[in-house]
Amino acid sequence: MRCTLSTFNEVWQRQFRLSVLKQLNLFQEDTQYLIGCSGGMDSMLLLHLMSQIFPEKIRAIYVNHQLQQVSDDWAKFVLAQCHQLNIPCVVQPVQVMHGNLENQAREARYQAFQQHLKPNEILVLAHHQQDQAETLMLRLLSGAGVQGLSAMKQIDQRDALTIWRPLLDTSREQICQWTSQLDIAYVDDPTNADPHYDRAWCRQELWHILQSRYPKMQQAVARTSYLMQDADEILQDVLKQDLDVCGNSQYLNLAQFQQLSRARQRQLLSAWMKGQDTYRPPFEMVQRIQDEVIDSKPDAQAALHWNGYYYVRYQQVLYRLDQAIYLAEKNIQNVKPQQIQFNLNQFLDLESGQFQVNMTKMGLSFALLGQSLTLSRRIGGEKIHLYGRVGSWPLKKAIQEAQIFPWMRHTIQILSIDNVMLGVFTPKGFWLAQSAYCEVGGWQPNLVSQL
Incomplete structure (x- = not known):
């Protein structure tokens, strides 16, 4: 005898609804739910269950990867099912980039989800216990550490995106049973049985071998993911402390x-x-x-x-x-010296930072304001007589002593007039050079911020 929705309520209220309501304590009362629906068995069951719990708070999204000829038909199917359940639904076509097809499709899918999520919505996905176990197994085979072996979280916070997986503790067998009892229609993606894809290979080739030896392997592997999540949470605390120190x-x-x-x-x-x-x-x-x-x-x-x-x-x-x-220095072409003029309170955006021309106790002569001065890159071998110091010394040595990062030294520029060095613009500020143009109460470009 086929189970009706009313008799089925007695089953899933104990096994699903109770679990859902416990998880809901972490959400705001006005939270809305966007269900990622592929049309497959798992997501169609989730769609029906959520329509019973939150009839006014849900909507669905179908991401059309456009990788199969039947993708458009699946989109129409999902739209029809949502219409029947009175659930708003959006279909979003995406272009999957070249490379690892599974990874690129997943990346395109999540970008589509984020594009449509509203500020008060969370994303609800139909991942279940076997998905969790497969994820951990595949990551183990790829050499993942604690974080990778944590696999998927039931409630996963990623910056502005919150993902909820209410079926994560539910077995694939239970989902099949419920779907059959409720006579829920769904589509069957043939790639799910194509061992060319890692996850399908795991499901088709590896799983039955492991389960024949370890009948409760799926539950055990899924449990390991939760233990790894605990370990990862502890590790993240230690990492934060270490980073704060280092x-x-x-x-x-x-x-x-x-x-x-x-x-x-x-x-x-x-x-x-x-x-x-x-x-x-x-x-x-x-x-x-x-x-x-x-x-x-x-x-x-x-x-x-x-x-x-x-x-x-x-x-x-x-x-x-x-x-x-x-690589900025390597990409610089031979740049000719440029002419530049200065005025009081003027802001200058140079390669080494933003400077403002201000009056100062000791600086350059006001006679230089408005004149055409030369700004050029250092070519090596220059010497500078810094104001207030005795004698000239190599500009390179002054740069090293100031501990200017090697990858920022290409931004240093020399200011001069008629081959007389007036000063040097650096990421550490403007270095005034001793010259006949220095005077008390003059002006000087002061570093405001690094660009």
């Missing part, structure tokens, strides 16, 4: 860093390199930065490139530099 998202103080145990160094370095990205760097890359940059000889100009950043050691500090910043 630096911030831009640099690590190696004197402090090297006081940590080797394991904590490795974990901190991995998390620091990850930054705001989704995934941590490969273990091999973390080890290379440790060996080739941090542990290199003190006088080595060590740098390593990974994922759009350069990791550079300077003065016992490890810096994480955007590729464009690190």
Whole structure:
């Protein structure tokens, strides 16, 4: 005898509704729910269950990856089912980039979700216990650490995106049973059985072998993910403390860093390199930065490139530099000297920063204001007689003594008139040069901020 919705209520109120209501304590009362619906069995069951609990608070989204000829038909199916349940639904076509198809499709899907989420909505997905176990297994085979083996969280907060997976503790068998009892229509994606894809291979080839030996393997693996989530939460607390001691998202103080145990160094370095990205760097890359940059000889100009950043050691500090910043000097063409004029209170945006022309106790002659002065790059070998110091000395030595970062030295510019050096613009400010143009109560460009 087929189970009707009214008799089914007695089943899922105990197994699903109670679980859902417990999780709802973490949400605001006015929260709305956007359900990611692919048309498959899992998401169609979720759609029906959520329509019973929150008939006025839900809407659905179907992301059309346009990878199969039947994708448009599936979109029409989802729209028809939502119409029947009186649920608003949007269909969003996406273009999947080249590369790993599974990863790129997932990336396109989440971008579509974020595009349609409203400020008071959370994203609801139909991932279940077997999905969780498969995720952990695949990550284990790829060499993931604690964070990777945490797999999926039931309630996952990612910046402005909150994901809720109310079926995560529900077995695939239970979902099949409920779907059959309620006579819920769904579509069957043939790629789910294509072992060319990692997840389908895991499901079709690996799963039955493991379950034949370990019948409760799926529950055990899923439980491991929760234990890993606890371990990861503890690890994140330790990492935050270590980062507070050693630096911030831009640099690590190696004197402090090297006081940590080797394991904590490795974990901190991995998390620091990850930054705001989704995934941590490969273990091999973390080890290379440790060996080739941090542990290199003190006088080595060590740098390593990974994922759009350069990791550079300077003065016992490890810096994480955007590729464009690190390579800026190499991309500079031969630039001819330029003519520039100064006026009081004027703001100047130069390569080394933003400067403002102000009166000062000792500075340049007011006779130079409004005149055409020359601004040029250093070419090497220049000497500077800094005001207030005895004698001239190499500009290079002054730059080194000021500890101006090597990757910022190309921004240094020399100000002169008739081949007389007036001063030097640097990321540390304007250096006034001793000359016949210095006078008491003159003017000087003062650094306002670095650009």
